Amino acid sequence: MELGFLEEAENSWKLQRCYFPSKVGGKPAWLDPEHLPGGEQMLCCICSKPLIFLLQLYAPNDDKIESFHRTIFVFCCRNGGCYSDMTKDSPFRVFRSLLSQENKYYPNEAPDYNNPDALSECHLFTNLCEVCGNHGTKLCSRCKKVQYCSKHHQVLHWKSHKHQCNVNTDEILEFNSPLFPEKEIVIETEPPEKKPDNPDLDQLNEMHAVQDFSDDDLQAAVADITEDKAFSKFHERISREPDQVIRYGKKVLWCSADNIPSEIPPCICGAQRTFMFQVMPQLLNHLKIEHSVTKLTIDWGTVAVYTCQDDCNTSPYIEEYAWKQNVSSTAT
Ligand SMILES: [Zn+2]
Ligand SMILES: [Zn+2]
Ligand SMILES: [Zn+2]
Ligand SMILES: [Zn+2]
Structure with missing residues (x-):
């Protein structure tokens, strides 16, 4: 069993996509920077608001040439109301992306993790939402300089962007960013x-x-x-290991005997999905979510992620499956 822990990245450039990071928070470090998932796929299935990047795990599959690079991305909804026990749909969406060793985005050799040189490769694509880093499809119609994934994020950013848009300055004003704090995920073997x-x-x-x-x-x-x-x-x-935020393994460690899925829907290619990793509740402490008595907040007991057992390559971002299990009300 392998465990994931959070660490402050010594250099933030190590969390850029050309270093194939595993990380929590900030904007996604897309593996395929060109063919990003978008539209409906990036909306919460419950409230239809744009999803926010939660975490990504770099997990190459040595058995297949096509999966020389493999990253799993987990997105979640910022709306606490979408995490209640009552909802059947999930506030999470998971995508798997593969690239073979020879590809048009990255050199054949691994990057030098001691130097930021590979960064120059990272900024070729600028089709990203200014707010969340997801696929930006809407351009600010006034300055035509910034892009957004949705009207929702454009409105959220306007408080800050208004200034730049009008007076053409580089000064950046604060706004209420929906991003989670960024940290590196390091993997260790469970004792x-x-x-x-x-x-x-x-x-x-x-x-x-x-x-x-x-x-x-x-x-x-x-x-x-x-x-x-x-x-x-x-x-x-x-x-x-009380600080673990991720568990990789063969079996899910459920936090309750309730609400265990009896069946996992198959991959779009038709193959079964198997359990790959789970997100632990300890991650919640790091997300700095504001709690209030009157409002529901983001919460989970554990989130189990299932991916295609054939590791198919049917599209640049293949949607996978996440199951959220809440802590049972009978266990306190
Ligand atoms: Zn939602
Ligand atoms: Zn956005
Ligand atoms: Zn503008
Ligand atoms: Zn598949």
Whole structure:
């Protein structure tokens, strides 16, 4: 099992796309900088607002020539209301992008991670939204200098851009950026288990020994314990490395026995999707989300990401699948 941790990047240029970064926050470092996903694909399925970049993982697949470079991008909605338990649709969207070693955007050799030279390769494409870094398709009609992914982001940016647009200055005014704080993701191997123990089983056995329960009581009590068990297993496992924000592996570590998907929809190519990694709740601490009593905020127990098992290359950005599991209300 591999774990992802957040680190302050020593140099922000290392998070640019020509260094194939794994990172959280800021603007996406697109792998294919030309054929970006856009339109409907970049809107929240629940509220239809533009999605904001959450994280990307650089995960080359050595088994295939086409996946010499492979990056998975996760976007999410900024609207806290889209994270409630009630919603069937997901406030997340995931894209997978592949490039072979020989491609038109990057040199064949790996970049020198000790020097910012590769940066010159990074800025060839400028088709990006000024606010979020997603595909910019709308030009400011007055100055024709800045692009936006949506009306929504143009309006958001106007407070700052108004000044530049009118008086032609380079002075940049603050605005309420929807981007998350940027940090590098570094991957390490999970340390082994310290000591095996299974106290929950004793508790279950005790329960069976009590004769006075009705069947319904017993059922409910067992359900509670199963729920607690998933929750405590989750916490016990992450206590080995409490700061983990990503887990790569074969099996999802669910935080609750509720709301586990029974079926994952197949990839557009027809192949099954398999679990690739999950986003842990620890990431929420880093996102600096404002909490208020009256408004719902961005929240999750864990987010499991599933990708095409054939790692197909059907388009420059292939949409994949994310399942959000909230912390169960019975586990506190
Ligand atoms: Zn939304
Ligand atoms: Zn935008
Ligand atoms: Zn303008
Ligand atoms: Zn596929």
